[in-house]
Amino acid sequence: MRYSDDIIEEVRMKNDIVDVVSQYVKLTRKGSSYFGLCPFHNEKTPSFSVTPSKQMYYCFGCGAGGNVFNFVMEYENYSFGEALSHLADRAGVQLPRIEYSSEAREKAKQRETLLEINRQAAQYFYYQLRRESGQIGYRYLTDRGLSDETIRKFGLGYSDKFSDDLYKFLKGKGYGDDQLRDSGLFNVDERHGMYDKFWNRVIFPIMDVNNRVIGFGGRVMGDGKPKYLNSPETKIFDKSRNLYGLNVARTSRKPYLILCEGYMDVISMHQSGFTNAVASLGTSLTSGHASLLKRYTQEVLLLYDSDEAGVKAALRAIPILREAGINSRVVDLKPHKDPDEFIKTEGAEAFQQRLDQARDSFMFRVSVSEKEFPMEEPQGQNRFFERCARLLLELSDELERNLYIEAIVRQYHRYGISVEDLRKRVNTLAMKGTPIEQRQQPKTVEARQAQKKESAADKAQKLMLTWLVTYPGIFDTVEKYLSPGDFIVPLYHEVAEMLFEQHAQGDVNPARLLNSFTDSEEQREVASLFNATIHLETMEEQERAFSDTLIRIKQESLAEKNKNWDPTDMAGLQELVKAKKELEDLGRKRQQLHISFE
Template structure:
């Protein structure tokens, strides 16, 4: 069940967008608009704008935009319901109780209770680390160079040697065995009954992006097996859709995230100041991980161990990231095995240099492929360049492919290969046909080059921007254009809502956006209200306005012509008349006067 539109609008109106955004971004006023550095991508020149009159934000750099709800959803990674509750609390608005179905209510209550159990368990482990029984684990962390501040920041803890310690503690809080079993914190068998899953281990609480404890990792003290143990998947913990450290890394000002292997890698990097490090939770990188990363960055540095297993992990991760629309580079830590070892040996400054020298992931694949061939022999060289050509054919963009051809030739010119030689090999393979399953075709995502608006789309966007920025022009516009004239479905939907608001006497774009609770939809709708064109004189304004009106009408008639049933004589007559009216309007375009005042 959804809250009423009136409640949603009341909460929005009581949270001025400038005040809310100012809590996260330093804003400076320029005329009627505020500008700052965009929190959703890395930039040096402010392109992030907040417009009080529209109660909307928009970034001219990355396209992020929306009303105050969308800002909180994007920044805090909240659902719409969570953003509504957050803003209601901020404004002191009491949200009405929502009556859920019995099934939905039970599901929500169980999830909340499991989160509560995990939070209590994390507190208990944290407390145990500081007791005498936890001295070995505490010494282990200190000897690994983990500071007291870092222990607190990550909530590190210890599970005692007794295998029913946590169970007794949580039972004292009156939780049922059924719920404790579902928490993933306990094992059950006929001989022992229910007993702690984690015992005699350093504990690493795993948090989701909203800082809620959803699971645990444990590193054994001594020689027990397995060395590392993770919570099983539960109703609140999905290993393939969560990353260790992302709750902190998501707010980094860096324009990339670092993906490494384990808990200690993340912890040591954060302690050294590299707070954009994350790690997968005992599993290989999945498409779910890639989708999660995509929310926060366009680029990932892969920083796996420098052994063969680490190289294989990087090679598996590269195509998964590419398919999600994420650029990747690979960091070499040789001769050191992992980030923790490297930072202890050489320090943060040298580590930063290694990050800066990270290798392009495609070229990393090329260099790894080279190791499979005997490059001292002509036959080995020929097979290697054949492999290069196959890999180049995976790239669907011709410019990208040509750039990599030049990069490969630059690295391997000593073998007598030229740009023309390699390009011919690629073309020969292409003519033969490459099996479809060998080609990597990235999905269309936000990271792909944005499709340029057609002249028709630009005209429709400009008209919608003018209508919300200068509502006084509505009376002129409605004489020539109706919502049905906007041929892009989303634009038509927005136009219908704006025209209805005009009829009701209140053009309010921020309220209109309440209807779009999906972040991507809000981003797209926001772009409709922030189209720009440089106009200085009244003559330029009139010219731009008349061009937009004529183009919108023209595209509308073309669309109607495509869909008209040839047997619809009345519709055909109306279309002929509309075309004649448009021609008359073209001849009298000077009548299309407008004033953006």
């Protein structure tokens, strides 16, 4: 639902940004702003600022910035709607009720019921673990090295040996058989009727990113089959779109997430301080998992078991992650089988070193391919480099492909392969029409522009926007010479139009302006427009900087208009000549541009 601008602004105004950020970051007042260590990148010297007058935050180190909505979205990895709801609850603002159709209301009610059944079941399993009959499950967990705190944190439980305990418990809560059947917690057959799906098992509650129990996993005690059992798909549980541990890992503030195989891998890693670990739920990684991961990270470390099945799982996951735009690396655990065994044997510090040494996923695929060919024979070498060429053709970015060609040659130069040899093989396969991974071609011109150093003209426009927000009193002077049309960078022009309109209405409010931008990259850039800096000490320096900035903006604006002028437009030509003359006069009379930043 799209809430009105008035409601959004009410929620923002009732959540002072200093109060909200202080719940996450220790802030110290310096002048008119507050500073602390940035929660979005690692730093030792505070560069993260919160400005009450602007109701905005900005990090001069990494460029993160925005209003209170942006902060909660970035820190908690919330969507805008989730952030709005969170802040509305915090401020006691009642959001308008969403009007559903009768069918939609019924579906929502069914989901709420299933979530409540799962919550009740999780509490029941947790209670059973602490009873005498649950000691077998409790000993299993403690023997695996889990502390009571970890058991509590993950809500681990136990299902008794009797196959109707949970059924009786939930029936006693007033739930009907149809509701219990839909929960996925029970089996039904003609002989036994309805009975518990999970019995005589250690229970692992599965939670979504909002910490709601949506399903369960169970590890059998003893030699029963299957060893691990998961909830079936239900109206609230889709195992291809949920990841175990993500509800905790998404707020770990680590630069990457670690993807491993099972519940115990995740739990033991979290207990050892690696709180950015997640696992798929008894299934191979899917595009749905990758899309979910993309919401929270740009990089994933693959940490599957070191056996053949683990290698195959990694090979399947790499292209799926790549297709989602996620960089991946592969962690080598040898000689240990899994992370739990590694950490118990060698410790957390050694484990961190293995994470730091994780291999580039493309080169991992190359090294695995090498093992398929008899490399002591020329024919085997030739087939291997043919495979390398096919892998390289999957890379649509030419620069990336060239870098990997050089990397392969460095690693396998002992076979006499050269960069030119491998590049020719790639080109030959391309000419034959070898299927290339379908991915949007990079816009090289735009990429180069994005990487270029900020121009003096861009800097001037950013400075002026910062000054207009910080010192609204200069608007009356600025409006005599500049209009929004003089800001020629499209985003800067859009922001200038909004600021000039706010000034006309008597309320320059950058935090409210940010509500209009929903794209995270745009939000960062707009926030940077209000935090451009230049060191000015004296009044003379301020006035000189202001006049230089204003004249630079006018010069660039006229140059842009001149470039786009239609030679048949004589009236337009006259306007350009007049504007140029006014600019020349302004340059000669800089002293008229008196300005105060007080």
